Amino acid sequence: MAATVTHYTLPRPEFSKPVKLLIVVAPYYKEIADDQVAGAIAEIEAVGGSYSLVEVPGALEVPTAIAIAENTSNFDGYVALGCVIRGETTHYDTVCNDSSRALQLMGLQGLCIGNGILTVENVEQAQVRADPGAMNKGGGAAAAALHLVALGRKWGAQTKGVGFKARSEAIILAESSIGPKNA
Template sequence: MAANETHYTLALPVFDKPVKLLVVVAPYYKDIADNLVAGARATAAACGAEVEVIEVPGALEVPTAIALAERQAKFDGYVALGCVIRGETTHYDTVCNDSSRAISLLGLQGACIGNGILTVENRAQAEVRADPAGQNKGGGAAAAALHLVALSRKWATQTKGIGFRA
């Protein structure tokens, strides 16, 4: 069972310039969303990052909000948060797959995104994963975004020169 395994976690990055994260959360399950946000805020604070939180109606709107912010605002990175609990229809599969795919595509276009949208079978699984004192998936998503911001900044300072690659 994966819950009993130990995992390696990267140390949080250190920044010499301010970092601004946008946390986009779908609060459909408000208590779970609040725990995810609390975990994300705490992790961001540990790096000295500034956080702005916005709410959207559901998990499918999270990537759209991030895309709008990427085009129209000034954020270094993004944290996608929400929870999708399996129901009786295939809507669960659509929401899980489409929100994840859209977030991945934004990342491939250069946005620094940590995906903390939980996709679970039941509420109990969501509660454990969202709990900042438990699996802290909100904090993990913020850490992922912060690591990508650090990587982006590292490579942004390197110049490639002109001409052919050596």
Template sequence: MAGPTHHILPLPDFDKPVKILIVASPYYKDISDHQIAGALAEIAKAGATHEIVHVPGALEIPTAIGIAARMGDFDGYVALGCVIRGETTHYDTVCNDSSRALQLLGLQGLCIGNGILTVENHAQAAVRADPAQMNKGGGAAAAALHLVALARKWGKAEKGVGFTRDILMAGDTIR
């Protein structure tokens, strides 16, 4: 009996350039290097450009993406890191908080592919990171690219939530 099959969407086509920011934590450098290699291959296949920044750990990845969204000029983001279970509950905190923060940024409209591995041991991480095996870095890049394509399909109309600041000029009336 064969295992489950997974359908992989073909990469989207873009008519305008796409710039992706890869935010990676090299805490486990061998894992990070494989994740980045997989992500770069997918980004290249889509004809996009990229920048890479490194942060100390998984908890810093969402913060770096938030800063880049406010201050940079990127269409999408790829979050790459690895959290391996240890002897304390710190694992749960790092996994949950980094994932939740990325999800909140995504819900604000950022196009993020989450490639932060959460595993029991280094062997599991190695299989998931290796571009020749599970290629989770490539999958995260593909997810970001698909979200960029959706954002472009639906337009970039600014939809504010809450109050807006209007400036009244001399002679204007309030209606």
């Protein structure tokens, strides 16, 4: 018989400047995704943060949406949510491994990502993990992203504001340094 294990949870980080996260969710299992999102939102709001929410078709699209947002927006961090339930084929393994690997690679490049994509054997496991009143994995993913944002701010200067990156209005062409310039 397995012993009950308690897990330590870090205290919530505190922010002196606004923090904005993007929640990217794959609502393939809508009720589970809704619970995950509710948990994530509650955690973000508990630290006074703000968020935007975007839905994508499935867990494999979550990392791509985060990469697009990183290149076009000014979010401080990201919360990846979704659920993959084992089926009868090896597709489960592909989706679990590839979505997780992509998120991890982006994290190693410096993005602050909380991975809340559930990988479970059945719906019952997913419901318990997604429930904000039970395991609250959506809230845990948001907390992870917030802690990483706090670390990034602690160890380096904040280089991003809140909102979207301004597009350059001018295009600067390099001049050739070889030969005379046209008059």
